[in-house]
Amino acid sequence: MGQHLVGNHIRKLRFNHDEMTQQQLADKAGVTRQTIVALEKGNYSPSLELAFRIARAFGLSLEEVFFYGEE
Amino acid sequence: MGQHLVGNHIRKLRFNHDEMTQQQLADKAGVTRQTIVALEKGNYSPSLELAFRIARAFGLSLEEVFFYGEE
């Protein structure tokens, strides 16, 4: 796990976008729900490829979903 | 390795930015030169964290360096 400098707004965005559930987002992004849970908890940061798919699921750019360093 | 949907402009950007060498970029991004070589060759796509550090090394946003799908 270590300390992660990458954060995200996934949880917040899920509720702003049709109240998307973890499972729905996972399906759209092509990962398991556990992965979404881990990302929301900040356990680790995603691969760049997954980051793109998640941003795409929200119709947003990478940097609207993920940030480096403190918010 | 697999097929990667994520591409980058690293090699091109290196030459546009002070003709930065692979080693210099690696140092700035905090990885080994082998990692830069692999990324330029498209062997794999970086972690999101590394993607941020590389973009930062160029003073660019993530999506100015990396793209999803065909260019």
Place this chain on the structure above:
DNA sequence: TTTATATGTAAAGTTAACTTGACATTATGT
């Protein structure tokens, strides 16, 4: 009360990102 949906958590396994180390090639300069 029972059923279904959404979320939380945990642990073991797989895979891909990244490291380490080593050597080859090419070009530039002395």
Place this chain on the structure above:
DNA sequence: ACATAATGTCAAGTTAACTTTACATATAAA
């Protein structure tokens, strides 16, 4: 001719992202 810097490539090892499975809790609806 020799040295040095930049790049290419290969192989084995480590670690973190991601999967799979499983069970627990909470809420709301029938």
